Amino acid sequence: MTENRATRDHAERVTVYYDGDCPLCRAEIGHYQRCRGADDVAFVDVSRPDADPGPDLPREAAMARFHVREADGRLVSGAAGFATLWSVLPGWRPLARIARLPGVRALLELAYRGFLPVRPHLARMVGRLGRARE
Template sequence: MSTFQTARAALTVYYDGACPLCAAEIRLYRRSEEAERIAWVDVGPEGPAELGPGLTRGAARARFHVRRPDGTLVSGAAGFAALWAVLPRWRLLARLARLPGVLGLGEVAYRLFLPLRPWIARRVRSGGPRCDKACG
């Protein structure tokens, strides 16, 4: 996707397409209504070298990140909440994330999940590339 297209997107989502777990989750979101409003950027080994201010490929592969149209970068549970807010079928989760304390609990859960991600990814792999240390 060109820089112009990314700038016009409702959101830019950075994901590791080399991680089978990450790729499966992104496929789910990409099938959602209004997913075409989102710029989907695969940060795997074949992805773009430049990801914009404040984001390196290593950081993008280690943790979920999204960039809002104003350039603000959010990650982890806040990133998921931002994505859910753009997709109609997921907006209820975005609303729940805005309740007091919910986003903080989501971030704690996400941080607990991150060390398990490579192990889970190896088990859900469906012929895709191996998810290594960069995948978690």
């Protein structure tokens, strides 16, 4: 399990589950990990064999879709997961507030679902770009 060190107890933090085998996902999570407030987030790479997202989140589901466990233990995914993550990162809180407006979360979820089929192609492109820079 990979996670940021934080001053708060793990049980009080948001936990982000991400596919570390996906170059696109790694790049995005890397960005969030560098944001102010990221020390209050546990980042779990579910592609690692020792990762344990919990009994309510099968590893395959965690790798196929963005999931976040809220501080109270509730599991959310997709647009709701991003909104939860954004709410704990000070620089992203304005977007979290917008996501709470009536109808906005539903639109964000539609956009996310539209993105999911394209994700593997984008991940391959990002992976190629990363290898070309090496």
